[in-house]
Amino acid sequence: MTLKFAGMDLGTSTLKTSCDMGQKKYKMISLIGDVTEGWTGMTTDKSWLNNLVIEHEGKEYFVGELARTQSEIKYPLVSEGRMKSAENAFIALKSSLTNVAEDGDDFIIGVGVPVSTPMNDMKELSRLLKGTHEVKARNDATGEKKAMTVNVKKCMVIPxxxxxxxxxxxxxxxxxxxxxxxxxxxxxxxxxxxxxxxxxxxxxxxxxxxxxxxxxxxxxxxxxxxxxxxxxxxxxxxxxxxxxxxxxxxxxxxxxxxxxxxxxxxxxxxxxxxxxxxxxxxxxxxxxxxxxxxxxxxxxxxxxxxxxxxxxxxxxxxxxxxxxxxxxxxxxxxxxxxxxxxxxxxxxx
Ligand SMILES: Nc1ncnc2c1ncn2[C@@H]1O[C@H](COP(=O)(O)OP(=O)(O)OP(=O)(O)O)[C@@H](O)[C@H]1O
Ligand SMILES: [Mg+2]
CATH class of the missing domain: 3.30.420.40 (ATPase, nucleotide binding domain)
Structure with missing residues (x-):
């Protein structure tokens, strides 16, 4: 079991993640969206980052670039300078974890939200993130699947x-x-x-x-x-x-x-x-x-x-x-x- 640390910054345009002392850092478009069926496998870019589908409470969501280009209904994570919904933010953060986590990892996470985000939403996000998560992801281009158990031991939500x-x-x-x-x-x-x-x-x-x-x-x-x-x-x-x-x-x-x-x-x-x-x-x-x-x-x-x-x-x-x-x-x-x-x-x- 490995203990890992991650920093995440939830912006209007992109969600940034830093892990391994900034050795691993990347951006993901701050969007999740509904799944549009039937277009799978038609892209030349087969990266996980751009083809990420995540499961949350029995439902699948497109994440990031895939949501931007393929979803008919999109949910921005942040707008008017504040976090829109703690639950959607949680789905996006969980998705981002699939890029840095391996099965069984323990995590301590620091998450930044816009300054004008209400205190209650910050607390709610922290509550959702903490705990053990069964994370299931799918690559829409290749059909490959990932399943992992990630334990978020601690989580700080900060401006x-x-x-x-x-x-x-x-x-x-x-x-x-x-x-x-x-x-x-x-x-x-x-x-x-x-x-x-x-x-x-x-x-x-x-x-x-x-x-x-x-x-x-x-x-x-x-x-x-x-x-x-x-x-x-x-x-x-x-x-x-x-x-x-x-x-x-x-x-x-x-x-x-x-x-x-x-x-x-x-x-x-x-x-x-x-x-x-x-x-x-x-x-x-x-x-x-x-x-x-x-x-x-x-x-x-x-x-x-x-x-x-x-x-x-x-x-x-x-x-x-x-x-x-x-x-x-x-x-x-x-x-x-x-x-x-x-x-x-x-x-x-
Ligand atoms: N190298 C660059 N040169 C000029 N502009 C850039 C460069 N890189 C990013 N930007 C601009 O910066 C903006 C994104 O900045 P940033 O990632 O800090 O925003 P965000 O955190 O997603 O949004 P917000 O803070 O409003 O929630 C975009 O408008 C982008 O066009
Ligand atoms: Mg920002």
């Missing part, structure tokens, strides 16, 4: 950006709890987490609907006006991720460089205004030593966030706001460290 906070302190070998502000820019929402003496401060934390999709929506609208064609926001996401400065619309190339930079700067300002508003609720004796910008949105908004924080004199110079090297995975990797360290502390007691 998402805490993972990055923990990861950053560890990396800097800081072992005192410093006051910090984390700005986690995701696909559909941005989470703010303020830490005071090592504890999350509810009043100074929150979320905004402005995120990466706000940027693609604005660019899509602008391009639509310019070209008279319908430009869909999600079609621009790939171009943004690849760092492209132009896009092709019905065979013609258009530059997005200026609109992209213009809106990214504007949206970053909105995020920093919100940060300022939230930290006004911090206790007078707090001293924010660390600002971090993380999440996939850090790739595009990071430098504007740094600039705006410096302009508003919240930091001395732009580089004082830290951006992790893997902003998409940093929460999941941090949660794995949290549960690992806690277990070791218990042992040495």
């Amino acid at each position: 998402e950006p805490y993972g990055t906070y923990y990861w950053t302190l560890k990396q800097r070998k800081v072992d005192v709890a410093i006051d910090a502000v984390l700005i986690d820019i995701g696909h559909g929402s941005t989470d703010f987490l303020a830490m005071y003496q090592g504890r999350p401060m509810r009043q100074s934390s929150g979320s905004l609907n402005e995120a990466t999709d706000t940027l693609t929506n604005r660019i899509a609208k602008k391009l639509g006006d310019q070209t008279g064609k319908v430009v869909r926001s999600y079609e621009l996401m790939k171009a943004i991720e690849l760092g492209r400065d132009s896009v092709m619309i019905t065979g013609e190339t258009f530059s997005i460089k200026e609109v992209k930079n213009y809106y990214a700067e504007q949206i970053a300002k909105i995020m920093v205004d919100e940060t300022e508003r939230l930290i006004a609720f911090m206790p007078p004796d707090s001293f924010i030593e660390l600002y971090v910008c993380t999440g996939g949105g850090a790739y595009i908004f990071g430098k504007y966030i740094q600039k705006a924080l410096a302009q508003m004199k919240m930091i001395g110079k732009p580089e004082d706001c830290f951006i992790p090297e893997d902003p998409v995975m940093s929460n999941a990797m941090g949660f794995e460290l949290v549960v690992r360290d806690r277990a070791e502390d218990k042992e040495s007691e």
